[in-house]
Amino acid sequence: SQQGEEDPQALSIQEGENATMNCSYKTSINNLQWYRQNSGRGLVHLILIRSNEREKHSGRLRVTLDTSKKSSSLLITASRAADTASYFCATDATSNDYKLSFGAGTTVTVRA
């Protein structure tokens, strides 16, 4: 079963614009990760944020976590064509025996 739900399901933006996607989850978590997948290939880890952290940055990526709302957001700034991919949030929780549970993903298309 999927713990995380991403919103929106799909996003189309112009190169240079920012892209924001959200992830909501149902139960208390230990950690939340974001992954990128290009066209049905393997996933690439982007960033991990722990439940006691509120914000994290990595290059053009900014992730926030609001445990009171059980939600996280991923912001990609100054998007590039190479950012075209599907983005997934994944959570692990003690209640789920630490299994990694993925959301349905947000498909981002960056137009040149």
Added chain:
Amino acid sequence: KAGVTQTPRYLIKTRGQQVTLSCSPISGHRSVSWYQQTPGQGLQFLFEYFSETQRNKGNFPGRFSGRQFSNSRSEMNVSTLELGDSALYLCASSPAVGVADTQYFGPGTRLTVL
């Protein structure tokens, strides 16, 4: 270091057959997890192995099984294939047990069941 490798990359089988997929983790990684990805169900956790022991299992029927060898390489087997088993099967490795660590994914094996 070489990344996670999965073989074969593509596979076509017919209903009722069985299949074995292979995963070689990054050198030094002892944890291997398997996931099934389908358009309808998304990414679903199958199982995790650490030091040749199955540490965790997802909600899949007993037709799905796996094992890990002493060199950390892992195989998963699906017996009596059904049409619904058509999916991208992804393997991921990490240095330690548990998923709080970054998971390093392989390119996947695309299984088509006819």
